[in-house]
Amino acid sequence: MTPAERSILLENSIPNDPDSPRSRRYAVRRTDHGIEFFEAKFTRDVGGEPEFHGHPTTRVPANVLRRFLDDSRITQAEYRRLVKRLG
Numbered sequence: 001m002t003p004a005e006r007s008i009l010l011e012n013s014i015p016n017d018p019d020s021p022r023s024r025r026y027a028v029r030r031t032d033h034g035i036e037f038f039e040a041k042f043t044r045d046v047g048g049e050p051e052f053h054g055h056p057t058t059r060v061p062a063n064v065l066r067r068f069l070d071d072s073r074i075t076q077a078e079y080r081r082l083v084k085r086l087g
Contacts (some may be wrong), residue, residue: 009038010052014067022050026057026064035078037086039081060086 013025022042029036039057047049060068062083069079 006054010040010054013038014064015041016061016064025054026066027054033070034067049060058086071083 004061009027009029010025013027015021015023015025016072017087021076022083025040027040030036037057037060038054039059040052040054042049043053060082065074065079065083065086069076
């Protein structure tokens with residue numbers, strides 16, 4: 001994954017708690033190998049802005065999966081399957 005791809009994932013990520021700028025954030029992307037999920041955790045503030053460290057994840061909160069569905073990032077069938085497995 002390139003630095004530009006990482007930046008796009010973070011920019012398009014969804015916070016677990018939308019009211020907190022330091023909340024864990026989740027992103028989804030599709031590849032030739034299937035759907036992948038990433039989690040970004042707050043590490044520190046840099047110049048007044050939160051800095052995050054991200055990595056692949058096998059756990060995504062159900063409320064975030066619902067937002068992925070609402071934003072058409074995953075399908076209804078994927079949501080039903082994933083909420084049982086990841087949520």
